[in-house]
Amino acid sequence: MYPKSLKNLIESFKLLPGIGDKTAERLAFYLINEEEEKTTFFAESIKEAKEKIRKCSICNSITDQEICDICNNHLREKDLLCVVEDPKSIFLFEKVGTYNGEYHVIDGLISPLDGIDPDDIGLEKLVKRIQKGNYKEIIIAVKPSIEGETTALYIKKIIEDMKIKVTRIASGIPIGTDIEFIDSMTLERALTDRKEIE
Amino acid sequence: MYPKSLKNLIESFKLLPGIGDKTAERLAFYLINEEEEKTTFFAESIKEAKEKIRKCSICNSITDQEICDICNNHLREKDLLCVVEDPKSIFLFEKVGTYNGEYHVIDGLISPLDGIDPDDIGLEKLVKRIQKGNYKEIIIAVKPSIEGETTALYIKKIIEDMKIKVTRIASGIPIGTDIEFIDSMTLERALTDRKEIE
Numbered sequence: 123m124y125p126k127s128l129k130n131l132i133e134s135f136k137l138l139p140g141i142g143d144k145t146a147e148r149l150a151f152y153l154i155n156e157e158e159e160k161t162t163f164f165a166e167s168i169k170e171a172k173e174k175i176r177k178c179s180i181c182n183s184i185t186d187q188e189i190c191d192i193c194n195n196h197l198r199e200k201d202l203l204c205v206v207e208d209p210k211s212i213f214l215f216e217k218v219g220t221y222n223g224e225y226h227v228i229d230g231l232i233s234p235l236d237g238i239d240p241d242d243i244g245l246e247k248l249v250k251r252i253q254k255g256n257y258k259e260i261i262i263a264v265k266p267s268i269e270g271e272t273t274a275l276y277i278k279k280i281i282e283d284m285k286i287k288v289t290r291i292a293s294g295i296p297i298g299t300d301i302e303f304i305d306s307m308t309l310e311r312a313l314t315d316r317k318e319i320e
Numbered sequence: 321m322y323p324k325s326l327k328n329l330i331e332s333f334k335l336l337p338g339i340g341d342k343t344a345e346r347l348a349f350y351l352i353n354e355e356e357e358k359t360t361f362f363a364e365s366i367k368e369a370k371e372k373i374r375k376c377s378i379c380n381s382i383t384d385q386e387i388c389d390i391c392n393n394h395l396r397e398k399d400l401l402c403v404v405e406d407p408k409s410i411f412l413f414e415k416v417g418t419y420n421g422e423y424h425v426i427d428g429l430i431s432p433l434d435g436i437d438p439d440d441i442g443l444e445k446l447v448k449r450i451q452k453g454n455y456k457e458i459i460i461a462v463k464p465s466i467e468g469e470t471t472a473l474y475i476k477k478i479i480e481d482m483k484i485k486v487t488r489i490a491s492g493i494p495i496g497t498d499i500e501f502i503d504s505m506t507l508e509r510a511l512t513d514r515k516e517i518e
Contacts, residue, residue, distance in 0.1 A: 123414055125384040131369040134362040137354065138347050149336050151408055153366065154373045154382070156335065161370040164332040168351065168363040171329040175352045184352070186323040210349055216321055 128154065180251070182227035182244065183209045192216075192225060199223040201258040205248065205277065207231055207270075211263060223261075226251060231269035232276055240276055252281055259287040266293040266311070326352065378449070380425035380442065381407045390414075390423060397421045399456040403446065403475065405429055405468075409461060421459075424449060429467035430474055436467075438474055450479055457485040464491040464509070 124132065128150060135146035153161060177183070178190035185191070192198060192212070202223025206212055212225050229243045252260065260281065262274040278288045294312040295304050304312075322330065326348060333344035351359060375381070376388035383389070390396060390410070400421025404410055410423045427441045450458065458479065460472040476486045492510040493502050502510075 123389075123411060125373060125382060125388075127365070127369045127372040127384050128382065130361070130365040134365040137351075137358055137362060139350050147408070147411075150369065152337050154369050156370075158370055160335055161366050163328070164335060165363040165366040167325070167328040167332040168359050168366075171325045171348065171352050172354075172356055172359040174325040175323060184323060184326065186325050191321075210345070213321060213345075 177227075181225050182229070182247070183212050183225060197222075201256055202261065203252065203255070203257050203259070204261040204263050207264045207273075215263070228264075228273070231264060231267075232273045233269045234272075240280075243273070245277065245280065248277070249280055252284065252286065257286055259289060262288065262290040264290075266308075375425075379423050380427070380445070381410050381423060395420075399454055400459065401450065401453070401455050401457070402459040402461050405462045405471075413461070426462075426471070429462060429465075430471045431467045432470075438478075441471070443475065443478065446475070447478055450482065450484065455484055457487060460486065460488040462488075464506075 131150040131153065132143075132146045135141050135149045136143070141149070153164070174186040175184050176186070178185045178188075178193055180189055180193040183190045183192065187194075199222050202221075204215065204221060204223055204225050206215075206225060206227055207230055209227050212227070215221050215225075226248050228245060228248060230238060232238055232240055232243060260277070262277060264270040264273055274288075274290050281288065292315060293308065294315060295301060295308065301309070329348040329351065330341075330344045333339050333347045334341070339347070351362070372384040373382050374384070376383045376386075376391055378387055378391040381388045381390065385392075397420050400419075402413065402419060402421055402423050404413075404423060404425055405428055407425050410425070413419050413423075424446050426443060426446060428436060430436055430438055430441060458475070460475060462468040462471055472486075472488050479486065490513060491506065492513060493499060493506065499507070
């Protein structure tokens with residue numbers, strides 16, 4: 123029913139997560155009414171991002187160079203390494219702005235049930251980096267879940283001999299959230315990890 | 321902070337309606353992880369849709385030809401014309417599938433408060449088409465609003481001499497909606513336009 127080229131555009135939008143038939147139609151109709159300058163920018167951005175974006179050869183974050191800006195920054199603290207499961211986490215921490223160490227992106231989390239073993243998430247590269255470096259502390263900043271805990275414990279175990287402090291970011295009740303909305307696992311954790319008021 | 325090419329992709333998504341910073345980031349991160357085949361299809365679809373989609377020279381609907389499929393279809397009833405305010409309405413009516421006449425897209429609705437006069441929405445072209453055609457009925461299928469009513473009445477008035485029936489699609493309570501959620505203008509209309517049960 124739709125002209126072929128409009129249909130392709132709608133199908134394109136439907137490739138994206140959380141975008142169904144109706145939204146895809148709405149976005150496609152919107153876009154074809156935009157100025158050509160904007161649609162060209164959009165199309166070029168997709169191509170360029172796909173062509174240029176690659177993994178930093180040191181930390182696996184995304185970059186358009188060989189080595190990302192953070193790994194290249196000699197003002198970052200070289201004895202702190204924060205392990206995340208996704209390049210996006212890095213940008214979130216950087217927005218917060220209080221952390222000034224290095225990062226390392228692992229490729230997801232260990233999940234025996236899904237057949238994801240330690241080998242599958244690139245822990246070997248992480249260990250090599252830690253061995254070569256001079257780190258005092260490894261901060262595990264992955265999602266608090268069974269998979270996250272498993273991964274954190276595994277990393278702790280494989281670098282045990284190196285006598286480096288391994289920490290994980292705190293879990294608990296998000297600031298500003300009513301306790302009644304919190305699941306029992308988080309409540310349990312919040313209780314266990316309680317901190318003395320000083 | 322983000323690599324330039326990723327930033328451009330995020331900005332591109334933010335051009336779209338209803339897509340803010342967070343969603344744009346999510347979609348951009350998603351897209352750069354997709355296979356190149358898909359991202360190329362996406363980029364090409366945008367370019368092609370913008371290049372090829374144009375207005376049907378008869379009805380103003382969108383098409384990638386000179387004349388759209390509906391205007392070209394000799395099996396459509398040539399004595400029925402449905403006036404809509406947006407090409408999208410046509411595709412919605414076609415999905416319903418019960419209407420088999422022709423369509424005409426006007427360029428929005430008359431709105432004196434916004435400075436949109438009858439001349440601005442292409443009514444001249446509509447009138448010429450009606451004069452040249454052999455229509456028994458013109459169905460006004462625009463949004464029921466002050467602007468919609470004004471536009472419908474204006475069309476009725478300018479073709480008054482032609483002795484063609486002018487109708488508008490029914491307003492009222494949507495099927496399956498509780499009356500308590502209906503605004504009073506719709507309720508009033510639903511009451512006025514009540515139909516005898518036969």
